[in-house]
Amino acid sequence: MNGTSEIIQIQGLVKRFPMGKGEFTALRGITLTFGKGEFAGLVGPSGSGKTTLLNIIGSLDVPTEGWVNVLGNSIGTLSAKEAAQLRKESIGFIFQSYNLLQVHTVYENVEFPLLLLKHNGSQRRRMVMDALEWVGLVDKEKSKPPQLSGGECQRVAIARAMVKRPPLVLADEPTANLDAANSHHILKTMETLNRELHTTLLFATHDDKVIGYLRRMIYLLDGRVDRDETVRKD
Amino acid sequence: MLLALRLAVRNLIGAGLRTWLNALVLSFSFVVIIWLKGIMVGWDHQAKNDMTDYEIGGxxxxxxxxxxxxxxxxxxxxxxxxxxxxxxxxxxxxxxxxxxxxxxxxxxxxxxxxxxxxxxxxxxxxxxxxxxxxxxxxxxxxxxxxxxxxxxxxxxxxxxxxxxxxxxxxxxxxxxxxxxxxxxxxxxxxxxxxxxxxxxxxxxxxxxxxxxxxxxDGRSQRPEIEGWILKTKAELTRQVDDMIKAKTVGQSIFYGVLLLLAMLAIFDTQVLSIFRRQKEIGTYIALGYTRKEVVGLFTVEGAMHAVLAAFVATLYGLPFLAWQAKAGWTIPMEASEFGMAMAQTLYPVYTVGLVVSTALLVTLATAVVSYVPSRRIARMNPTDALRGKLQ
Known part of the structure; x- marks a missing residue:
């Protein structure tokens, strides 16, 4: 923890999934807190529970045991509507495979979260153009995802996650499909946005390029926190 | 709802040829149902007019x-x-x-x-x-x-x-x-x-x-006459009504088959869509939709095929239906052999009620057919959907 106000509190988190006739335990008693404006990463090998933890923090999944509080919301007790409301208003997602809406233009993809929030047209236009400027894609606003490179697609995904200026952005392996140059470009963009907008960015990654940018690293191993290190301070 | 409509239009237009093929098949149902029903209404009008002119007067x-x-x-x-x-x-x-x-x-x-x-x-x-x-x-x-x-x-x-x-x-x-x-x-x-x-x-x-x-004059109230039974025009043409009703029931089976074919295409598209667009479904949920809202979005998207079909039907159906209303449809066998009041050439009559009821029927059927496979989304695990994992 960096000593800032806590926006994520996790206490004794256990997550089990049914598997065949038995169960698979993905997370085994995780206890963590994250503060506002952190640039942190869940690091570990495949199957260590990074994505599962990210999904629970993002209210896409619920804990089997334990307690997770995100921005004042207890994840395990939220109704589907309340969880959707939390995601809509306060959480941005960035995915490994971008998950852009293929038939929509770059502009429409970035505009989508604002449509859900019912912002008016001129407000949407201004916010979308700001977000595209952050990621350097103003000239591609009319392009569709199939016409973009992988790096450009991920920059659109970042713009989509940041456009509503959420307090929390969750990025699951955001550079896994990108080359080194694009990865660094993306990470620099995210770092800048973290500084300028004070958005908490939480990564799930095992990419060394990402690890190099993180200010805090939580090593997960077999569903447990192995190490929690503050590696770099501004 | 407005957002769902907006997204549905974007998604449908974005889907390109598949959307237009479905709309074309569905538009065929629109035109054929309106035409056949128009023939029935026209037949009813003509039969009653002919009976009035040649047999029953007022x-x-x-x-x-x-x-x-x-x-x-x-x-x-x-x-x-x-x-x-x-x-x-x-x-x-x-x-x-x-x-x-x-x-x-x-x-x-x-x-x-x-x-x-x-x-x-x-x-x-x-x-x-x-x-x-x-x-x-x-x-x-x-x-x-x-x-x-x-x-x-x-x-x-x-x-x-x-x-x-x-x-x-x-x-x-x-x-x-x-x-x-x-x-x-x-x-x-x-x-x-x-x-x-x-x-x-x-x-x-x-x-x-x-x-x-x-x-x-069949409009005014007629007095009773002792020893004579009053037969109003409605009573004397009831046979035509009954026959049209019976024919309409028979035709409904035909509409049913026609609609079924169109609905099968929509159903197939929806199933395929849900199967192929799992990542997109997961993304909608991650961005703040509930699963129910995504079901609604896919249902609206499917039902929008009916709106596009109405548009396509207008393009080619309107001239066809107008031409039929003018030229009529000549029965390919001797009409008098049917034993019913029936002209050799039937002129379809299209009423506003007929067009509106047909549009509602097709839209409702499309909405139901779109909803049924979309319910599957409600059972999807969003984290699996995000990864495009088959469910």
Missing amino acids: GQYWHHLYDPYDPLSLSDSHAPVPSHVKDEIQAGDMEPVLVVPGHIFPRGRMQSVVIKGINPAQTIWKLPTGELDADTDAIPAMIGAVMANGTRLGQGDRVMIRWRDTNGTFDAAQILITAVFSSNVPSAEAGQVYVPLERLRKMAVMHDQATILTFR
């Missing part, structure tokens, strides 16, 4: 013993014309018809007929009764095209006719066919021989008598 009074389906009732179903309708008859707004059973002998064969005595100067029906006012040594008579075809009689032919008078005495004379008419109303033609009313009254010794009194 309605009728029947002698209380008259039963057109019981030939044995004909001998006794006549009575003097009631005195209080004579002014109406004088004014030409009511026409008495005397019905007498008889036989004709075309080419040596004997055929039962109904001899109808009718006023040659009448103006209620479109029957060419003026042709009965002929100067001839035989009895001038008129028959319908159905009768002419069956007996191979034509204009100018003579044939022996036999009847029984009111005393039960058989008599016979020659008739001269002065006119053959075509009415599209088989019951006005088959087995019917029309002769001048006064001539038949003399032949049957039934002075001033009638079996049927047909009046012109």
Whole structure:
């Protein structure tokens, strides 16, 4: 923890999934807190529970045991509507495979979260153009995802996650499909946005390029926190 | 809802050819259903108009013993014309018809007929009764095209006719066919021989008598007449209504099959869509949609096919339907063989109700078919959906 106000509190988190006739335990008693404006990463090998933890923090999944509080919301007790409301208003997602809406233009993809929030047209236009400027894609606003490179697609995904200026952005392996140059470009963009907008960015990654940018690293191993290190301070 | 509509339009347009192929198939259902129903409505209108013009006028009074389906009732179903309708008859707004059973002998064969005595100067029906006012040594008579075809009689032919008078005495004379008419109303033609009313009254010794009194104006309230049964136009055309209803039920099966084919395409598209767009579904949920809202979005998207189909149907269906309303549809076999009032060429009539109800039917069916596979989304795990993992 960096000593800032806590926006994520996790206490004794256990997550089990049914598997065949038995169960698979993905997370085994995780206890963590994250503060506002952190640039942190869940690091570990495949199957260590990074994505599962990210999904629970993002209210896409619920804990089997334990307690997770995100921005004042207890994840395990939220109704589907309340969880959707939390995601809509306060959480941005960035995915490994971008998950852009293929038939929509770059502009429409970035505009989508604002449509859900019912912002008016001129407000949407201004916010979308700001977000595209952050990621350097103003000239591609009319392009569709199939016409973009992988790096450009991920920059659109970042713009989509940041456009509503959420307090929390969750990025699951955001550079896994990108080359080194694009990865660094993306990470620099995210770092800048973290500084300028004070958005908490939480990564799930095992990419060394990402690890190099993180200010805090939580090593997960077999569903447990192995190490929690503050590696770099501004 | 507005957002769902907006997204649905974007997604559908984005899906390209697949969307337009579905819309085309669905539009075919639109056009065919409207056309077939239009034919039914047109047939109904035409049949009733033809019956009015050639048989029932604005309605009728029947002698209380008259039963057109019981030939044995004909001998006794006549009575003097009631005195209080004579002014109406004088004014030409009511026409008495005397019905007498008889036989004709075309080419040596004997055929039962109904001899109808009718006023040659009448103006209620479109029957060419003026042709009965002929100067001839035989009895001038008129028959319908159905009768002419069956007996191979034509204009100018003579044939022996036999009847029984009111005393039960058989008599016979020659008739001269002065006119053959075509009415599209088989019951006005088959087995019917029309002769001048006064001539038949003399032949049957039934002075001033009638079996049927047909009046012109069917709108006003008609009084009851003792010994006569009032048959309104609605009652007399009920047979047409029943037949149209029966036909409509039969046609509904056809619509059903047609709609089923279109719905199958929509269903298939929806299933494929949900299967292929799992990542997108997960993304919608991650961005703040509930699973129920995504179900709604996919349902609206599927149902929007009906809106696009209506648009496509307008492009090619409107000219086709307009052309049909003008040119009509000619039945490829002899219409008179159906035994019902039916013109050889039917002109479809399209009402606002018909178009709106068809559009609602197709849209509703499309919405239901879109909803059924979309329910699967509600059971999806969003984290698996995000990874595009098959569920």
